[in-house]
Amino acid sequence: MEYIEISKKTVEDCITEACAQLMVTSDNLDYEVISSGSTGFLGLNVKPAVIRARVKVSTAETEVKTSLEEQVDTKVKEKEEKKESKKAQKKEEKKEEIKKESSEDNKEVKEEKKISYVYDHEFITRSKEFLSNVFGAMNMKVEFNAKYNETDKILEIELSGDEMGVLIGKRGQTLDSLQYLISLVVNRGSEDYIHVKVDTENYRERRKATLENLAKNIAYKVRKNRQSMSLEPMNPYERRIIHSALQYDKYVTTHSEGEEPFRRVVVTLKK
Known part of the structure; x- marks a missing residue:
């Protein structure tokens, strides 16, 4: 680290x-x-x-990262072999994100929408087998709860145990890596792109609240100093939180700069 x-x-x-x-x-x-x-x-x-x-880096965290890195190496090779099909999946993911953002903007439609959850599904079985192998290799006891949102094609996984801080990692990087690996596993051979959300100890909500507070503080500084400010590199999910938190601000506006994985949000004063 x-x-x-x-x-x-x-x-x-x-x-x-x-x-x-x-x-x-x-x-x-x-x-x-x-x-x-x-x-x-x-x-x-x-x-x-x-x-x-x-x-502080613990022995358990080092083992987690080493194991995840090995898993990433293996999956990246598979990804290269199926590069063309992954491009198509990314396009579908983009379409789904646009649809989701549009539905979030329309709160009334969202409230009327009925979501169908199932707790016994092929995607749940795949992810559970994968996680059992990963945590078994690291001698970690982790409880696994999952449900599949058939309406929006989202697999939601909640992990719990005594070493969740290790799984979260710095600013959620280890948790994001695990989420990425599970996404590769469940989408292999799937006709539709399945979104995967992995959380533990309500980290995602806590991180969202932290980022929203950060956005407000940065907006105040930009307004006060009348100078643009650039935030640290973030993944697309966290950048959307910053954009959303400031989209109705009267004094500042936001945009993203740079290439992944170093793309960051820039907050500037409105003209």
Whole structure:
């Protein structure tokens, strides 16, 4: 896990900011002090404190990441062999996303829509077998609950256990990787593209709330300083949260820049 560098007035302020950015408590923070800072003389030559910090890496987390990386390597090879079919699937995914966004904009239609869930389906069986193999290889006890939304073609999976922090990873990256792998498994040979959502300990909602607060804070800074601000690279799902949070803001507007996986949201002042 890479370090991030934090600069604040004091070392304590740096630690607090690092915990906020990495979404961990101080006892789970691995950091080193680069500079303790100085108050200077008569307010002159003031130097801020600087630390390098990251989330503490446990043995279990290392095993999870190693196993997931091996799984990704295998699946990527399969993906290359079926490159043409995957392109078609991506187009279908794009169409489904557009349909979904349109339905979300129309709240009345969404409320009237009846969703049909099933709890015994081929996609659930496939994903359960895959997860059992992955967690079995890592000696992890994880409970698995899933339901398939036949109406919107969405497989929803909820994981629970004692080591969920390991499965979430930094800003949900490990959870996203696991979600991607399951998507490859359930969509193999499927005529329709099946969306997969994997969550644990309500992380997705908590992350959404964090991003919405971040969007509001960034919008305030842009309005105050009258300068555009660029956020850190995010996946498409998290970028949509930022765009949605600020779409009705009177003073700022948003757009995305860069190429995946380094594409980021930029917040600018409206003319």
